[in-house]
Amino acid sequence: MTEENSNKPPVTIKKSTSKKTSIHDNIEETINPKKVETDNTISFDALSKLLSTNDASGFYDITIPSLGKTYSFKQLTVGQQRSISKNSEDFKDRELQTKIRLGIIKQICLDKDIDPEKFTWPEFVYTLAQIRDNNFTDDIAFTLTCHNKDDEGNECLGKFDYTVDLGSIIKKLETVITEAININKSYSFEMNGHNIEFILNYPITKKYLDMINYGSKFKTKVNDKLEDAEDLSLSAFAYSYIRQIKFDDKPVEGSMYNNIEALSKFIDSTFKFDFNDYLIKLDENFKQYIDVLNITTTCPKCGKEVKFSLDIDDFFIRS
């Protein structure tokens, strides 16, 4: 969960502990499988084999438009539920957590050729939302605290429960990822009499991972210059949207597109353009995805708007 307005967050969120169905209920279901006979004994090995046999009733399909593929997935085991639910605030942990989630997607997919690192970031988020929807409860419950201020500057501090309807988030994400395959965005500028064009689309998950890695590496290297590191991770984030560079309509070819650190350094040291203008264009062009995860509700105590944005960690809240 990230809060809008980092200076004065209008709301704080506490993960709710009073859900109707908790992860523990799912665990209960998993350790009491209906298929295991109780009047005879069965070995651990046989039990494991019996339960790992594909049972089509528990499958669900997820379609990834950018790859033009539909994959079938199995239900999560208790251990996988636990691993996928580990939340993290730390930069470095986020990379590890993303890798764990990528690994689980591979484990539970019936198609062993699946490569979720090639999913675009919104497709990865969509896949995790679908996994949450098919393995945990449908709705995500939060307890919000309102930090809106009255005329005298006193915080409202009203506490109220808010439930996110995951089904509607999934539908909106579906629209975003379906429309993204036909997305035709670019950013152009003139330099030394030449036309430079960046062809843009959502970064694939691999690039997103590289970007976190680059950002965290730099943070440790220059820990006394945190601002520099943040600037660099911001540019790495912004350049991760570049699918191709065109020079006077000629595509620039090479492997550098797959190395966000090298690409960032190249762009920063080669081109002259208004970086803030580029950020604004990115924001305009890819706003649809960001908007899906932004939630606005009303505080029942003061009647003012309360805003927050969903994070993928919120899909796997553990009580």
Ligand SMILES: [Zn+2]
């Ligand atoms: Zn309030």
